[in-house]
Amino acid sequence: MTGPETRPVTGTTLAEVAREAGVSIATASRVLNNSTKVSAEAYRSVCDAASRLGYRRHRAAWGKAHRKMPAIAAVIHAGHHMLFTEPFFARFIGAAELELAQFYIPLLVTSVTGPLIETVGRYLQGGRIDGVIIVSDHGPLPLSGSLATLGLPIVVVGRPLHTSPVSYVDADNRGGARTAVEHLIATGRRAIAHIAAPPDTGAGADRLAGYRDAMRAIGAADTPIAYGDWTQASGVHAMQRLLDQRPALDAVFVASDVMAAGALRCLNRAGRRVPDSVALVGFDDHALAAQVRPALTTVRQPIEEFAAVAVRRLLAMTRGEADDRGGTVLPTQLILRASA
Amino acid sequence: MTGPETRPVTGTTLAEVAREAGVSIATASRVLNNSTKVSAEAYRSVCDAASRLGYRRHRAAWGKAHRKMPAIAAVIHAGHHMLFTEPFFARFIGAAELELAQFYIPLLVTSVTGPLIETVGRYLQGGRIDGVIIVSDHGPLPLSGSLATLGLPIVVVGRPLHTSPVSYVDADNRGGARTAVEHLIATGRRAIAHIAAPPDTGAGADRLAGYRDAMRAIGAADTPIAYGDWTQASGVHAMQRLLDQRPALDAVFVASDVMAAGALRCLNRAGRRVPDSVALVGFDDHALAAQVRPALTTVRQPIEEFAAVAVRRLLAMTRGEADDRGGTVLPTQLILRASA
Numbered sequence: 248m249t250g251p252e253t254r255p256v257t258g259t260t261l262a263e264v265a266r267e268a269g270v271s272i273a274t275a276s277r278v279l280n281n282s283t284k285v286s287a288e289a290y291r292s293v294c295d296a297a298s299r300l301g302y303r304r305h306r307a308a309w310g311k312a313h314r315k316m317p318a319i320a321a322v323i324h325a326g327h328h329m330l331f332t333e334p335f336f337a338r339f340i341g342a343a344e345l346e347l348a349q350f351y352i353p354l355l356v357t358s359v360t361g362p363l364i365e366t367v368g369r370y371l372q373g374g375r376i377d378g379v380i381i382v383s384d385h386g387p388l389p390l391s392g393s394l395a396t397l398g399l400p401i402v403v404v405g406r407p408l409h410t411s412p413v414s415y416v417d418a419d420n421r422g423g424a425r426t427a428v429e430h431l432i433a434t435g436r437r438a439i440a441h442i443a444a445p446p447d448t449g450a451g452a453d454r455l456a457g458y459r460d461a462m463r464a465i466g467a468a469d470t471p472i473a474y475g476d477w478t479q480a481s482g483v484h485a486m487q488r489l490l491d492q493r494p495a496l497d498a499v500f501v502a503s504d505v506m507a508a509g510a511l512r513c514l515n516r517a518g519r520r521v522p523d524s525v526a527l528v529g530f531d532d533h534a535l536a537a538q539v540r541p542a543l544t545t546v547r548q549p550i551e552e553f554a555a556v557a558v559r560r561l562l563a564m565t566r567g568e569a570d571d572r573g574g575t576v577l578p579t580q581l582i583l584r585a586s587a
Numbered sequence: 588m589t590g591p592e593t594r595p596v597t598g599t600t601l602a603e604v605a606r607e608a609g610v611s612i613a614t615a616s617r618v619l620n621n622s623t624k625v626s627a628e629a630y631r632s633v634c635d636a637a638s639r640l641g642y643r644r645h646r647a648a649w650g651k652a653h654r655k656m657p658a659i660a661a662v663i664h665a666g667h668h669m670l671f672t673e674p675f676f677a678r679f680i681g682a683a684e685l686e687l688a689q690f691y692i693p694l695l696v697t698s699v700t701g702p703l704i705e706t707v708g709r710y711l712q713g714g715r716i717d718g719v720i721i722v723s724d725h726g727p728l729p730l731s732g733s734l735a736t737l738g739l740p741i742v743v744v745g746r747p748l749h750t751s752p753v754s755y756v757d758a759d760n761r762g763g764a765r766t767a768v769e770h771l772i773a774t775g776r777r778a779i780a781h782i783a784a785p786p787d788t789g790a791g792a793d794r795l796a797g798y799r800d801a802m803r804a805i806g807a808a809d810t811p812i813a814y815g816d817w818t819q820a821s822g823v824h825a826m827q828r829l830l831d832q833r834p835a836l837d838a839v840f841v842a843s844d845v846m847a848a849g850a851l852r853c854l855n856r857a858g859r860r861v862p863d864s865v866a867l868v869g870f871d872d873h874a875l876a877a878q879v880r881p882a883l884t885t886v887r888q889p890i891e892e893f894a895a896v897a898v899r900r901l902l903a904m905t906r907g908e909a910d911d912r913g914g915t916v917l918p919t920q921l922i923l924r925a926s927a
Binding site: 278279280281282283285287290291293294295297298302303304316318320327328330331337340341344348351352353354355356357358359361362363364365366367368369370372373375376387388390392393394395396397398409412 | 618619620621622623625627630631633634635637638642643644656658660667668670671677680681684688691692693694695696697698699701702703704705706707708709710712713715716727728730732733734735736737738749751752
């Protein structure tokens, strides 16, 4: 592997670069350290001079000097496609970046599934990452289970389904779902179906449980459920299956806004008016909830707060100032709009 | 900073974990190395046993063992928001991940702007990253200029605007833009405007130059230009400015599909039919180009091929098998649809 060790490191000094560029050594140093406090002219002349003279910084030395800055990785246990289609990730990563930026720490994001899981696990063992935020962990082989034995500070976003004690931040998915369905009941709906998220995720399992709690409370015998995979297309198909099986349904609680947007498209195509014929409630309160017509009544989860709590907790763990197990559960809030 | 060195490492052995879990040592090892070749039951019992016994892997040792696996980072010189709104990034990152996955190397993605640039520069000097792909580099202080002096293998996606010699992969933006405008001319349009991307990016500057080439070739005296910032909203506003200044325009070449989608919304609102009243051509051939109505005629740039070329070149550089300067320019292709 190429590095300063194997590369021919020229004898060129910073002073020579500064002289060649016609700037002070301090300015040359600021440029080569990516400081933004330099003029474009100085920047260009220093970079050109450095490249003409074949100047190379000594990474090893720099490495030691900056080793104290922790490297934080967000490992998204989901396919790359989900990362860009489910707004949860953009919101969470953006907020985590913002929080880390206050401490001048960059966030390294990687999304993993299948065989790459083993690779990422090995990478995290390489001692080049000091703290990990695991997002969207799921399935029979959750990342958090085995990574917990790394002795690396880890915060999991979303309740882990396995029993190993880890540090996590979650939203009150079960309570939020129950409140959503109770709202449908309070507004006179009785034939209430549920479009569920994958039950091998804490969010999917808990939102389904919340739906069942509320239906059980009114002694509802019929609780029609169709499962989606978080995508809008799966919301369309799940809604179609429910309409085929239960044409008389008068409300649907959907486990995510994106799937709810799909359900809405399906209902519009089927000529079922929302909310008059079918009331619809989503979950997340992403921007699209307010953009679709009719605007979605949904359950807001504090994703930005999630990120801030997870980051602060992880940084405290990297300093040995926080326990490496135990969860924080943030409240959710029902947001009333036009769809229910 | 917490790490295996400062954490109390228990004396628990892998054999004890395996015994506690009631599985073979080989199975316990596979689980703790995140192999997916284990049953969910074995996975759970080993993780639980490891956590009960407080088993900790010795990261340092692992580190050495796996140090040979290069760590590749994609540094996006853009705000986090762009990362999730301009489809270029999702397509590029997805393709780069796919290419790296063949070598079992994860891709670490970070987006940087403003003060974080200095931080990321420092991080890259820390010796924890072995190769960097710089995407969407721009502005008076491009990342590629100063990072080139790190002695770290770097491939820049998009022609760098500064003069320092670096290794880059680019599309034929100028040729593609010229072809797009020549198509408008060949179909009888003459009052052709351009919605340009930021000229401090290679793509923005080259697509603008291609537009000017084609207009100069027909001796067009009037070349109305409005600048956008890659966002759809900026496309709406740029189109509105052009309509106010040149109500007689009969065609617009837009430097990106996302901005073109905004221009299309503006033209629809203004009651200008596309393509009858105004012909519209975009650039990129993202999925949305085929989804908007009328579907966009656009210039396809081979983003997936980009990613493959950049990754292969970078990996060769980390092995010292490729030169660290010189560019590869990939051809573009005019895709004819309904809008022009």
